[in-house]
Amino acid sequence: MKPWCEKYRPMDDAELATDPVAVNELKAVIKKKGIAMIYGNSGTCKTSTVEAIANGGNYEIVEMNASDFRDSESIKNVIGGGLGQQSLFQKEKIILIDEINGISGREDRGGVQALSKLLMNNYYPVIMTAEDPYVSKINVLRKKSKLIEFKPIDSERIVGVLKNICESEKIKYSDESLKIIARRVGGDIRGAINDLQIHAANGILEVSDDSEENEREREGRILEALMLVFKSTKWENFQGAYDNVRVDHKEIMLWLDQNIPYEYRGKELFSAYDALSRADIFNRRIMRWQYWRYLVYVYQLLSSGIALAKNESKKGFVKYKRSSRPLKIWMSNQKNFKRKTISEKVSSIFHTSMKSFIKEDLPYLKLMARHNKLPELKLEPEEIEWLKK
Amino acid sequence: MKIWTEKYRPSKFGEVFGQRDIVKKVKALAENGNMPHLLFSGPAGIGKTTLALVIAKEMFGENWKGNFLETNASDERGIDVIRNKIKDFARTKSVSTEFPKIIYLDECDSLTREAQQALRRTMETYAGSARFILSCNFSSKLIDPIQSRCAVFRFKPLDKEEITSVIDNIAEKEGLKISNDTKNALFDVCDGDVRRVINTLQSCAVLNKDIGPETIYEVSNFARPKEIDVVIKMALNRDFEKSRNKLLDIMLTNGLSGLDIIKQLQAEIIKLDVEGKTKLEMIKLCGEAEFRLVEGSDEFIQLEALLASFGLLQ
Numbered sequence: 001m002k003p004w005c006e007k008y009r010p011m012d013d014a015e016l017a018t019d020p021v022a023v024n025e026l027k028a029v030i031k032k033k034g035i036a037m038i039y040g041n042s043g044t045c046k047t048s049t050v051e052a053i054a055n056g057g058n059y060e061i062v063e064m065n066a067s068d069f070r071d072s073e074s075i076k077n078v079i080g081g082g083l084g085q086q087s088l089f090q091k092e093k094i095i096l097i098d099e100i101n102g103i104s105g106r107e108d109r110g111g112v113q114a115l116s117k118l119l120m121n122n123y124y125p126v127i128m129t130a131e132d133p134y135v136s137k138i139n140v141l142r143k144k145s146k147l148i149e150f151k152p153i154d155s156e157r158i159v160g161v162l163k164n165i166c167e168s169e170k171i172k173y174s175d176e177s178l179k180i181i182a183r184r185v186g187g188d189i190r191g192a193i194n195d196l197q198i199h200a201a202n203g204i205l206e207v208s209d210d211s212e213e214n215e216r217e218r219e220g221r222i223l224e225a226l227m228l229v230f231k232s233t234k235w236e237n238f239q240g241a242y243d244n245v246r247v248d249h250k251e252i253m254l255w256l257d258q259n260i261p262y263e264y265r266g267k268e269l270f271s272a273y274d275a276l277s278r279a280d281i282f283n284r285r286i287m288r289w290q291y292w293r294y295l296v297y298v299y300q301l302l303s304s305g306i307a308l309a310k311n312e313s314k315k316g317f318v319k320y321k322r323s324s325r326p327l328k329i330w331m332s333n334q335k336n337f338k339r340k341t342i343s344e345k346v347s348s349i350f351h352t353s354m355k356s357f358i359k360e361d362l363p364y365l366k367l368m369a370r371h372n373k374l375p376e377l378k379l380e381p382e383e384i385e386w387l388k389k
Numbered sequence: 390m391k392i393w394t395e396k397y398r399p400s401k402f403g404e405v406f407g408q409r410d411i412v413k414k415v416k417a418l419a420e421n422g423n424m425p426h427l428l429f430s431g432p433a434g435i436g437k438t439t440l441a442l443v444i445a446k447e448m449f450g451e452n453w454k455g456n457f458l459e460t461n462a463s464d465e466r467g468i469d470v471i472r473n474k475i476k477d478f479a480r481t482k483s484v485s486t487e488f489p490k491i492i493y494l495d496e497c498d499s500l501t502r503e504a505q506q507a508l509r510r511t512m513e514t515y516a517g518s519a520r521f522i523l524s525c526n527f528s529s530k531l532i533d534p535i536q537s538r539c540a541v542f543r544f545k546p547l548d549k550e551e552i553t554s555v556i557d558n559i560a561e562k563e564g565l566k567i568s569n570d571t572k573n574a575l576f577d578v579c580d581g582d583v584r585r586v587i588n589t590l591q592s593c594a595v596l597n598k599d600i601g602p603e604t605i606y607e608v609s610n611f612a613r614p615k616e617i618d619v620v621i622k623m624a625l626n627r628d629f630e631k632s633r634n635k636l637l638d639i640m641l642t643n644g645l646s647g648l649d650i651i652k653q654l655q656a657e658i659i660k661l662d663v664e665g666k667t668k669l670e671m672i673k674l675c676g677e678a679e680f681r682l683v684e685g686s687d688e689f690i691q692l693e694a695l696l697a698s699f700g701l702l703q
Contacts, residue, residue, distance in 0.1 A: 257690055261630045269629060270697045277681055277694035284686035325637065325689065332641035339644065350394065351438045353461040353496055358644045360433065361394070363612035364588040373595040375392040 005193040008165055009048055012056035017157045017189055018045045018150060025148050027053060030094060030125040037100070037142055039133040040150030043188030046129040049150070050096050060091040062124075063098060075114045093124040100128040100138055116140045152187020155179070155334075161189060162196050166205065173205040180207050183330060221245050222255055223320055229256075229307045230263045231314045238307040242299060249298050253279065254323035256306060262318050268310045275305025338386040346377050393591040394584055397559055398439055400446045406555050406583070407547040408436055415542070419444050422488060426512060426521045428497075428536065430528040431544030434582030437524040441493040444522065448488050455484040461495035462504075471500075471507040479515035490519045497523045498530035505532045512538055546581025555583055559590055566599040574602035578609040588612070617653045621661065624699035632696050637689065647688030651679045654695075667702050674698050 010016045016023060022038070029036040030053065038046050054061045064075070103111045119126060119141070133142050159178045166173045181199070185191040199207050221244055228241040242252055253276060260272045279301040282294045339358060347357035368374050369387035379387075399405045402416045418424045424444075429437040445457040458478045475492055483490045500508065509532070512521055521539070528536060528543075547555070553572055560567045579585040592608045593600045616639050623632035640650060658671045678695035685691050 253687065253690065257693065261633075265629075266627065266700060270694075270701050273690075273694035273697040277685065277691050280685040280687045280690050281681055284684060287686065328637060328641060336641075336644065347464075348459075350392070351398075351442065351459065351495075353463040355463050355644075355646075356433065356496070359649065360584055361588060364592045364608075367592045367608060367611055368595050371595040373390065375390045375591075377392070 003194070004165060004169075004197045005190045008161075008193065010045075010052045012052050016045060016049055016052055017153050017161055018049050022148050022150055023049060023053070025146070026050070026127070027057075029146055029148075030057070030059075030127070033122070033125045035119055035122065035126045035128075035145045036148055037128045037130055037133050037145035038148045038150055039130045041152055041186075041188060042131060043185070043190035043192070044150040044152055045189060046150050047096070047098055050094065050127050050129075054094050058091060059094045061094050061096050063096045075111055075118070095122070095124055095126040097126065097128045100130045100141065101132055101135055103137070112137060112140060116144065119144050153189045154187070155182040156337075158182040158185070158187075158189055158192045162192060165193065165196060166200070169200070171200045171203055171205055173200070177205050177207040219322070222247060222252065225252075226255060226259060226320050229303055230259070230318070232307060233310060233313045235304070238303045241303050241307075249279075249295065249302065250283065252302055253283075254325065255320070256302060258323040258325070259318075259320045260306070262320070263314060264309060271309035272306050275301045275309065279305065338383055342379065342383050342386070345379070345383075349377065393559065393563075394587045397555075397562075397587060399443060402443055402447060405436060405440060405443060406558075407551040408440070408544055411542045411544065412440065415440060415444065416447075418540070419448055424520055426516075426539040427523070428528060428531070428539035428541045429522065429524040429544060430526065430541065432526060432546060432582070434584035434586075435544045435546055436583065437544055438493070438495060441491075441522045441524065445491050445493075448491070449483075449486055452484050452486060456486060456488070456490045458490070458492045459495070460493070462498075462500045463496040471504055471511055475508075475511060476515075479511065479519040482518055489517070491522060492519055493522045493524070495524050496526075497535075498525040498527055502532060505535055509534045509538065547583060548581070549576055552576055552579070552581065552583065552586060555586060556590065559587065563594060564598060565590070565594060568601070570602045571600050571605060574605040578605060578613075615657075617650070618657045618661070620696070621654065621657060621699065624696040625663070625703055627700040629697060629700060633693050636692060636696070640689075647682050647692055648679070650692060651675060651682065663703075670702055671699065 026036060026038060026049065038049070040046060051061065053059070097115070128141060128145060130138065133147060159175070159182045162178045162181065163173075165171075166178070177199075178196075181192050181195045185195065195207075196205070199205055225241045225245050228238050232238055242249075245252065247255075256272075256276060260276070261269060264272050279298045282298045282301070286292055286294045286298070339362070340354075343354040343357045343362065347354045350357055350361055352361070365374065365377075366387050369384060374384060374387065402412055402419075405412050415427070418427075429440065431437060441459075442457075445453045449456045458475070460474060475494075478490065478492060494508075497505075497508075508521075512535070523531070523535070523539060525531060528541060552575070556567060556572055556575065559565070575586055575589060579589065589605060589608050589612070590600070592612070593604045596604060596608075616635070620632050620636045620639070623629075623635065636650070639645065640647075645653075655672065655675050658668055658675065661668060661671075674695055678691055678698075681694070682688055682691040
């Protein structure tokens, strides 16, 4: 059995989940026989897009990926040949060099230089894919290429793709479970399809928000840490409380934020939030100045600061919960997707930023829309419907 | 039907309401043809963008669109805007005019420091072919080298008389009936923000051409929900969880930032029915929270800390 992410690879560009703007840019480069570097996180359909375009346009792909040796010799052999020769079947070619980030300094010695030399006079279009185009070792290549960004696939699209797979695999599914999968992968469509295959092994798709095993283990550790910090007042108990926790300080803060009010009241609540607020200020300073030593203070505030907000140790069982804030923000973004498209379209008519349009103009437009007296703004019917809601 | 904020946006110096001194000076600079870079600072809705557009229209006439780039720093934050969009525009010569092109950069105070540095260089490099008009709410957020390269104009909120003339002008052209009470109500809900005045008027007009003060308050309540006082009351009653949930709800449904919330909180606290001393304490706490919010990274945690501190007051 093929993994689904292979089985359902898009065959031509109509089936792609990629942003059409990026696809068109890429097509233009191919047509001009130019050089492009396409970049984006994994699972944003970089390779699939090239393959689909090749399929649709009847190109032959000459590929070299990370599993191939890419020292200067191999590159000259494989690609150098491809760059000059006519194809056996008289087909046009696309040279695809996948995962350019993966060119290794040691094993692939001279690879980048060889490649960059070959790029000087390419007869066929050359497409490179990269997760991060700004790594210094590929500077030379980047400068020769048109950079095209592949953005994370939006979750509505992912849900659509998953739905199609479920239909053809005859899987029982609920929209909700598809949404959970789509949300969890953060724009990585391959990850989403893999998840789907794992969770739908017996023909029924069952996912709950925390069904992932390692997720659970991670959660166990943070729950222990929270217990130490919230219950105890003894210095040695909560020092190093987060040592075994596998989530970073920002996620610890979200956990604390959610659960402080379940344990603390009044003055304790105030002191705990004061510690959290100070830790947050350090967070920003770390990011801004890249001064990571501040992290010491963050962790002290998150352990001692929270623990010593109380005078006496706490008894009794409290069920700690995962922060609901990210989910609420996500849901509201989904709901307000139209708000974004409308403000993108209209804010320039108002000579203002999207942010200020949403705050200052949009509410009034909603009111006018409700009374069917919306000014002419070239909105789509469904956008007008959204305004009326 | 057009949107009134655009329909009634002045396009000549003579049509601008308010900011009389500024308009006079800017007009002289524009007519002289040798305009320096300008910096407009002041709160929202008092004519900064309008004046920039007027300058472009008056200087370039019909060709103004080709010689005027409008961009804002809040949607396109960061160094890339400066490096790409602005540079591309600035390095070509202006179309059919001897005046340099104009680049209007709105909400400059949201540019990062690095972007401001880049902007400063760009302003110097292209001084021959382009003039910048920068606009911001607080000029103190701009680095000194930028401020020192601009002629700074501080815009003030329009006074009652000036707002009245805006209202009268629209009422006459749209055939609206507006009593003095209604004007007072409008003045009350709009804080000298003309954009809000005009938006409110147009919304009221879809209901009825004869606009009473109740309609003004109704529209204003719809557009600018007052739920924030509920949040404060819950926090004062030590009902922390409810208050924070409500707060998140308000922020998400209305797309408000932490700073927007602090501003509203502050305005509500002043009107609150509690002792003066408590109010003063709350304002102080607000100030500290705003400071931390600007310095911090997670706005919501800072707001929660503020709500938690309200719980200790009564």
